[in-house]
Amino acid sequence: MHLSASVTLWLKPKNTRYAQDHNRQNGYSVHMDQQSRTSDEIGHIPVLADPIMELFDAKPGMIYLDCTAGRGGHASLVAQKLGKTGRVIALDADPANADFTRQRLSSYPCQSDVLHRNFAQVTTALDELGVDKVDMLLADLGFASNQMDDPTRGMTFQADGPLDMRLNPDIPTTAADLVNRMAERELADVLFQLGEERLSRRIARKIVQVREKEPIKNTLALAELVSSCYPPNQRGKRARIHPATRTFMALRIAVNEELMALERLLDTLPQIIKPGGVAAIISFHSLEDRRVKQRFLQFDQNDCAKRLTRKPIVADDAQIRQNPRSRSAKLRAVQFGSDMPA
Numbered sequence: 001m002h003l004s005a006s007v008t009l010w011l012k013p014k015n016t017r018y019a020q021d022h023n024r025q026n027g028y029s030v031h032m033d034q035q036s037r038t039s040d041e042i043g044h045i046p047v048l049a050d051p052i053m054e055l056f057d058a059k060p061g062m063i064y065l066d067c068t069a070g071r072g073g074h075a076s077l078v079a080q081k082l083g084k085t086g087r088v089i090a091l092d093a094d095p096a097n098a099d100f101t102r103q104r105l106s107s108y109p110c111q112s113d114v115l116h117r118n119f120a121q122v123t124t125a126l127d128e129l130g131v132d133k134v135d136m137l138l139a140d141l142g143f144a145s146n147q148m149d150d151p152t153r154g155m156t157f158q159a160d161g162p163l164d165m166r167l168n169p170d171i172p173t174t175a176a177d178l179v180n181r182m183a184e185r186e187l188a189d190v191l192f193q194l195g196e197e198r199l200s201r202r203i204a205r206k207i208v209q210v211r212e213k214e215p216i217k218n219t220l221a222l223a224e225l226v227s228s229c230y231p232p233n234q235r236g237k238r239a240r241i242h243p244a245t246r247t248f249m250a251l252r253i254a255v256n257e258e259l260m261a262l263e264r265l266l267d268t269l270p271q272i273i274k275p276g277g278v279a280a281i282i283s284f285h286s287l288e289d290r291r292v293k294q295r296f297l298q299f300d301q302n303d304c305a306k307r308l309t310r311k312p313i314v315a316d317d318a319q320i321r322q323n324p325r326s327r328s329a330k331l332r333a334v335q336f337g338s339d340m341p342a
């Protein structure tokens, strides 16, 4: 298995803080696409775009699979490099983001297929398109800024909205369903295991007390309830994070079965990446990153793939200032070898 000169750069001993100035470096245009939309209209700034482009080293004729199309930011950057002969396949669980990316990619000369699909079903999606394996795969996990910023999606506690949190509006269970129907103990386990919320039992008890009088349907009602479980000195302006952050994260992960989807994708990688192809995953919390890290290590130990990032690549201060969401982003990548299973 050969590592290209550019990717060996990433075999660095420490967390690599990556300087990113999209508009000037490497000629990639992130903030303005070919139809001159601003980042405000697009609603999401792609994180760690420069290291991803270097890891992929995209060339005409290659096939790129974007498992999390979002607003098409990373997909557009790769599409620019693929010429007429390349192909972009993009999936998103959210039909609105899939539509947005489809429209955005239509201005590039490469073939593009954007499907409203959960990446847990990536093999079926590739089968449908008659594609066996791809050269590059990206999963930029979680939600896009446009989803978080829209109070009607119920992911934010900064504004009131229905307690929904579904990325895919076709799935039956919302966050309100979980909050109002789960047994107290089960709820506490979700908050502890998926949100690492240390006050999980206290919060679950309070939820059950409140919902006995009236169902909890809105984001602000839940956020206030969770805040009231914290001691006063941990819920004021001096608190490092809002007390409801972990509860909201846990519920979003549970509603969308995010960890199960990630596990399925990780299981599938060796079957869908070409020899020499690169898979990159950006995670935003430790539950995801731990899974990616362990699986990439196993691939490496089994001589199935080589880790291109021994420590995760993270954003530098300039990017964090420009895009605060990049603060928790961790990028890991592997390059598959020729001795992997067919």
Ligand SMILES: C[S@@+](CC[C@H](N)C(=O)[O-])C[C@H]1O[C@@H](n2cnc3c(N)ncnc32)[C@H](O)[C@@H]1O
Pocket (backbone or CB within 6 Å): 044, 045, 046, 047, 067, 068, 069, 070, 071, 072, 073, 074, 075, 091, 092, 093, 094, 097, 117, 118, 119, 120, 140, 141, 142, 143, 144, 145, 167, 258, 261, 262
């Ligand atoms: C961080 S955003 C991706 C942003 C994208 N890289 C860009 O530059 O515009 C994550 C996207 O992945 C989607 N998503 C999350 N989990 C998914 C899953 N299991 N299957 C498919 N899409 C998923 C979300 O709906 C969201 O649009």
